[in-house]
Amino acid sequence: MDNFWATLKKPVLALAPLSGITDSAFRRICKGFGADVVYSELASSTAFAYLAQSTHDIVRFDPSERPYVVQLFGNNPEHFAIATRFVTREFSPDGIDINFGCPMAKVFKRGAGAALMTDLPLAREVIQSVIENTPLPVSLKTRTSVKGSDLLSLLSYVEDLDIKALMIHGRTYAQRFSGPNDIETTREARTLFKGMILANGGAGNSTTAVELIEKTGADGVGIARGALGNPWIFDQLKAALNGGLPVKPERQDVLKTALEHARLLIELKGRHGIIQMRKHLCWYLQQIRGGKKLKQTAVNIESLDDVAALVARAAEQDLGG
Secondary structure (H helix, E strand, C coil): CCCHHHHCCCCEEEECCCCCCCCHHHHHHHHHCCCCEEEEEEEEHHHHHCCCHHHHHHHCCCHHHCCEEEEEECCCHHHHHHHHHHHHHHCCCCEEEEEECCCCHHHHCCCCHHHHHHCHHHHHHHHHHHHCCCCCCEEEEEEEEECCEEHHHHHHHCCCCCCCEEEEEEEECCCCCCCCCCHHHHHHHCCCCCCEEEEECCCCCHHHHHHHHHHHCCCEEEECHHHCCCCCHHHHHHHHHCCCCCCCCCHHHHHHHHHHHHHHHHHHHCHHHHHHHHHHHHHHHCCCCCHHHHHHHHCCCCCHHHHHHHHHHHHHCCCCC
């Protein structure tokens, strides 16, 4: 099967995976605003091994999302093999990604996510099990170091394996999601890895994203929290990379997008989608002048009609400050 990574125009702009955030609704919104590649939420390889329907729902996608990458996490090579075969056969995404970067306690304590970087033999087994069970291109998402184990050692240990892409969160396990980005480690990774490298971590707006690409020498960037309530970041970043000025979305555009996002979420998830949309609305409201004044209304929505009413209120009144 073709390696889609090799067909992408650089620099590549990816929507990085976020648990509970990068579902199909949000991926479609971000694709509409210029994301080149989108990733699924973290999907448990062990859950696939036991045929958990909820995990199947996490990775379902719309054709408009392509190229689309399913990210798996876990610590059992056999479970990864089962999950990889199932995802490839039943969903046919464009790629499979292995999570080596999640620092969340409930994941780390199970020996998964960032914990995999601390056990190189197991890490190699996991990667091999995925590569051997799919014709799809396989990629990794990592940290720079985890409890004394570093990215460069991992890359050296698996240098001979057919890994097509690497997204490097330029922070340590201890840093979690804040602090300076380790630019140098991402630059040094190029000496050990010849595939696609995406820099990640701290790309909160188009300016910092451009700086991250330029300083690391990466082939692109993975944007996660910078896209929350601001899917326009991808179009803004493309404008900046082409020498233009990033354009902030007008109030009407923000509200129209928020309403469409709500419609998609509720269509996909029903009541659970309504609950999830509350946090997204708060993020969208941060994009408009005075929008924070409607936060309390946003966290109490119960239906698509409530969202429409909130949007109408925000569009019609002068919210001030």
